[in-house]
Amino acid sequence: MVPERLKEHLGRTYGISEPVIQQIWDDLLAYHQQSPEEYIRHRHLELQDQGLKNDQIYHILRKEMRQRLFPGPELTVRQVRRIIYG
Known part of the structure; x- marks a missing residue:
């Protein structure tokens, strides 16, 4: 409410x-x-739909995670990749 x-x-x-x-x-x-994992998965798909490649996307996601109202943990590119692909 x-x-x-x-x-x-x-x-x-x-x-x-x-x-x-x-x-x-x-x-x-x-x-x-959204949990950090939910945000990353959802945003990854949005950025792919914009035609960006994964190498660009991983760095964008790391930056965006630091800028969120309630930032998640500092993630490496490898951690971002694991969240997306398991």
């Missing part, structure tokens, strides 16, 4: 409805509740 004050602020500031605010809130929570 979206905190009432935040809901009011977003509605006033951006003119969006309560259902839209709730949907945004749910999406944000789902994004930030």
Whole structure:
């Protein structure tokens, strides 16, 4: 449930409805509740769909993991590869 004050602020500031605010809130929570492994697997597929090669992707994922709101552990390229491929 979206905190009432935040809901009011977003509605006033951006003119969006309560259902839209709730949907945004749910999406944000789902994004930030992903485990590092879930995030890496999901993001790997997104980056592949953009045409990037694994060597590029591994370094992007390592950087993104350090920049997350709740960063995961510092991972090596090998650890990233193992998360993706087992």
